[in-house]
Amino acid sequence: MTVALSIASASAATLHSRPPLCTASEKAVFSCPVGNKTLSICASADLSPTSGYLKYRFGRSLQRVELSYPSEDGHPRRSFSFFQESGGHWSVEQLTFAIADYVYIVFVERSAIESNGSGVTIKSQGKKVAHLACDQPRPDPDNLYSLRDLGLPSVEYQDDGLQ
Numbered sequence: 001m002t003v004a005l006s007i008a009s010a011s012a013a014t015l016h017s018r019p020p021l022c023t024a025s026e027k028a029v030f031s032c033p034v035g036n037k038t039l040s041i042c043a044s045a046d047l048s049p050t051s052g053y054l055k056y057r058f059g060r061s062l063q064r065v066e067l068s069y070p071s072e073d074g075h076p077r078r079s080f081s082f083f084q085e086s087g088g089h090w091s092v093e094q095l096t097f098a099i100a101d102y103v104y105i106v107f108v109e110r111s112a113i114e115s116n117g118s119g120v121t122i123k124s125q126g127k128k129v130a131h132l133a134c135d136q137p138r139p140d141p142d143n144l145y146s147l148r149d150l151g152l153p154s155v156e157y158q159d160d161g162l163q
Helices: 002-016 144-149
Strands: 026-034 037-044 054-059 065-069 081-086 090-099 102-111 115-124 127-133
Touching: 026 054, 026 115, 026 144, 054 090, 081 144, 090 144, 102 144
Parallel strands: none
Antiparallel strands: 026 037, 037 054, 054 065, 081 090, 090 102, 102 115, 115 127
């Protein structure tokens, strides 16, 4: 019975997995399905504290991206902010950027036992206007934490209305 449940769980996870919206020369930092679309954070192969770029992409496929940010390649310090905190059995990462009056917060919240949630929340004038949760329990890949050493500007934790 346990084996059957494990196989069923693996099959369900496979059904939800989609390729990240990253080019062949980029590496996926974070990606997950959201409905019939995909949310991805992609990094250039040379991303470091002094070079490279990050891209937020959302859409049905790499050929049908609905939103890509930023429009020009440049070090992510110019376009993104980052929050990370962890305790003995939990961690939170948030990658934040703004387009006009809208603030996008890509987040992962997890505990030692399970993922508490991930996705993107969009705010305007301090109020939540959209919350798009990942359809699977854990993004794949789930490496937002790897951005902590890039020297991105720090922001306060955004907890009001993330979920």
